[in-house]
Amino acid sequence: MKAVLFDLDGVITDTAVYHYKAWKALAAKIGIEIDEAFNEQLKGISRMDSLESILAKGSKLDAYSEEDKLALATEKNDLYKTMIQQMTPEDILPGINDLISGLKAKGMRLGLASASQNGPMILEKLGLKDTFDEIVDPAQLKAGKPDPEIFLTGAQDLGFKPEECVGIEDAAAGVDAINAAGMVSIGVGNEQTLQKATTVVPDTASLSAALVERVWRETVEHS
Ligand code: BG6
Ligand code: MG
Numbered sequence: 001m002k003a004v005l006f007d008l009d010g011v012i013t014d015t016a017v018y019h020y021k022a023w024k025a026l027a028a029k030i031g032i033e034i035d036e037a038f039n040e041q042l043k044g045i046s047r048m049d050s051l052e053s054i055l056a057k058g059s060k061l062d063a064y065s066e067e068d069k070l071a072l073a074t075e076k077n078d079l080y081k082t083m084i085q086q087m088t089p090e091d092i093l094p095g096i097n098d099l100i101s102g103l104k105a106k107g108m109r110l111g112l113a114s115a116s117q118n119g120p121m122i123l124e125k126l127g128l129k130d131t132f133d134e135i136v137d138p139a140q141l142k143a144g145k146p147d148p149e150i151f152l153t154g155a156q157d158l159g160f161k162p163e164e165c166v167g168i169e170d171a172a173a174g175v176d177a178i179n180a181a182g183m184v185s186i187g188v189g190n191e192q193t194l195q196k197a198t199t200v201v202p203d204t205a206s207l208s209a210a211l212v213e214r215v216w217r218e219t220v221e222h223s
Contacts, residue, residue: 001166001212002158004110007113012096016043022083026054031058044169044173089126095204095206099207102210103212110131136150184220187201188202199215
């Protein structure tokens with residue numbers, strides 16, 4: 001194992017809840033109701049794809065021009081950015097700092113594979129700006145998760161083969177992307193939702209460098 005590719009929202013920090021709150025408010029404004037179960041489908045999905053999914057749920061896909069859709073997505077993003085303004089290093093999820101330092105101590109390279117265009121700003125707020133060796137720019141990708149492109153790009157940027165990498169995700173679409181990239185996947189959250197992951201842990205506090213390395217080694221040995 002040479003490198004670990006991290007998702008951001010819901011893995012490094014709990015921004016997943018703010019994405020949900022902002023989409024819920026935006027959707028309500030245009031007469032569409034979304035709940036937490038529906039929100040599971042939005043996790044890991046790009047801003048515009050999330051909007052399309054919400055509009056489809058409300059049978060309003062054809063109700064807006066491309067310009068209107070961009071305005072709606074911008075409105076959601078402005079709301080989201082207000083919500084995350086106060087973030088500090090205290091908002092790093094339990095166990096993540098130890099995981100990062102443990103992986104670095106083992107000589108692992110770290111990459112960020114987040115669909116969020118707010119990623120660099122959030123890392124700055126969390127004091128993690130210089131933590132990652134590579135940060136994939138989601139704006140440069142052709143396809144979002146569950147397409148493997150973001151993880152394949154991350155591995156390539158780091159200079160390793162996918163099979164030398166582990167990906168960590170809280171979203172089903174993200175786990176699918178890691179698996180499709182040919183990497184070992186670790187899911188953080190609900191075992192049922194993330195059942196396709198190589199291993200699922202219930203929360204970030206359950207992650208450790210030793211666990212990540214063990215899951216990778218056991219998977220490689222059995223393949
Ligand atoms: C992902 C989140 O990390 O980033 C999604 O799980 C979000 O909920 C996506 O839609 C895009 O984020 P942003 O910040 O570019 O709107
Ligand atoms: Mg996530």
